[in-house]
Amino acid sequence: MGESRYSVRQLARLAGVSVRTLHVYDKLGLLKPSVRTDAGYRQYGEAELFRLQQILFYKELDIPLKNITEIMDDPGFDLVEALTGHKHALMARRDRINTLLHTIDATIDHLKNKTMSNFEKLYEGLPHEEAIALRQKAIDNWGEAAIRKSEKALTEMSPDRLARLKADQQDIAQRLRALRQTDPQSEPVQKQIDRHYELIRSLWGMDAGEPIKARAYKGLGELYVADGRYMAVDGRPDREFAAFMRAAMDHYADTRLS
Incomplete structure (x- = not known):
């Protein structure tokens, strides 16, 4: 079986965020979908689920989105x-x-x-x-x-x-x-x-x-x-x-x- 995929609405419901929030994260380059279908629909995999979790943890600590991107895109990020x-x-x-x-x-x-x-x-x-x-x-x-x-x-x-x-x-x-x-x-x-x-x-x-x-x-x-x-x-x-x-x-x- 292949990796599970989540639509933008499914991920929004799973993580307790709005669809609009996921769209914003995509636009900012903070959370890109793993797949974008021919029809333009976003689909997210396991890696994106973990990345979104990190984003929400940093937001909980009031870290600005710009800084979250810098932290998570750092080559040394573990x-x-x-x-x-x-x-x-x-x-x-x-x-x-x-x-x-x-x-x-x-x-x-x-x-x-x-x-x-x-x-x-x-x-x-x-x-x-x-x-x-x-x-x-x-x-x-x-x-x-x-x-x-x-x-x-x-x-x-x-x-x-x-x-x-x-x-x-x-x-x-x-x-x-x-x-x-x-x-x-x-x-x-x-x-x-x-x-x-x-x-x-x-x-x-x-x-x-x-x-x-x-x-x-x-x-x-x-x-x-x-x-x-x-x-x-x-x-x-x-x-x-x-x-x-x-x-x-x-x-x-x-x-x-x-």
Whole structure:
């Protein structure tokens, strides 16, 4: 038996997209049918089904169609690696939602009662001893005064602002994991690194307009590579992603920071 073929309407129904969407993808060169009949009808095979799945995963992460085309048409694109990246991104999203659902009420109550006087609450989701170790490593790298400044800024934030920062942190990580097979210097990656830079400024308690020095931002990237806990997913270090982050942060620091 030959490979199954799907008409444009069948594929639209299977994937939950509109026929018009598939027509647009065809016009953009993002998803071409494997066969176009003499009558002009589009037919799609197994390879197109997998490609459409990838497109929808990237769209879920708000990657522009133009960038999706660039990512998927890259000669180095690997479907299994891309799926692994999507899995990590979805795991990060799941963890973010679970954390928000289970901790935000407690955090709000904690902040309303002005009892957040210790740093452990700033590192939710990590075992207590791991939080202490990460804090000490941060002190070793940037000094206790800088870390205390960061902790003070976070404890003084409103509950809504703190929740937004945590959500942004997870969202940025999720999007970057989905782009991990892309050139670290590419526009879609650097756009997310710019968000990461601004997030770090907030987490470090820096004043409005106060920049992070290039050396300090690069140092953070080196820390990601040196200590697997920073880029871990479900407790498992991800050295490849850490190296990707370092390369992307190095480029950002070299081109945007002084």
